[in-house]
Amino acid sequence: MKKLIFFYFLFISNLYFSQNYMTLTTKDIQEKFEYKYKKDILSKFIASMKDIDHNPLVSESIPGKVIRWDSNIGQYSIIKNFLVSKNDLEEIKTNPNDKEFLTNLNNYFPKESQFTYSDWGNGTIIKILSDGNFLIANKARSYHRQSMIPNNDIITIELEYKTKNFKEFKLVRFKKINDKIWTVVK
Structure with a gap:
């Protein structure tokens, strides 16, 4: 019986590890x-x-x-x-991480709904623009110190930005997650 249990254990272990x-x-x-x-x-x-x-x-x-x-x-x-x-x-890297990008984005939102880099998705490269920049789409959620409590100050947005070198990023447009109209950044 011990041999049967031992071989059963080996079989199951082998099956498990071979799938990983x-x-x-x-x-x-x-x-x-x-x-x-x-x-x-x-x-x-x-x-x-x-x-x-x-x-x-x-x-x-x-x-x-x-x-x-x-x-x-x-x-x-x-x-x-x-x-x-x-x-x-x-x-x-497909996500920006510099202060200038965040400052530019946060200029469009009230003080209570500012963004940090703590709650971003992973940027997805959509296409190459005619000027040679890569266009990237992403989602981000504004920061609030009590984010687990329902709060109207927390905003989730879709945004698009571009880059040529994946080090410097420029905001192109954004919209609140349920809006249909994009705000184009000049």
Whole structure:
């Protein structure tokens, strides 16, 4: 009976752990993409996933230019975006983090409904604009020290901003989450 229990435990353990290992290959990833990438680019892309133990969702934000992977681990999510050049892959950030961007955004809202970078989504690259900038869409929620209590001062917005270098971002437009009309920033 002990041997049976032991082998049952081994079988279940093996089944569990075999489902948690990442098994993506360059071929698997290429099949999910529209653009045909070099194998070494895809190998670097897979290498960037070394800290996760399951297959993430992979996608092209802009075929041939920007690829990404998304890994949901419980309530946490890891999203990595990469700019593709001829022979290299550069990790890029799609959320601004400078004071000037927030100051500009907060100029449009009352003092009680100011934004910080603490409650933002992950920016999604939508397209490349005619001026060469990447257009990014995101959502953000204004900060309030008692955010768990229903409060009319807390605002959730959709916003779009642009960047050429993924270091400096310029606000393009925004709207409250349920509004239909966007406010265009000049």
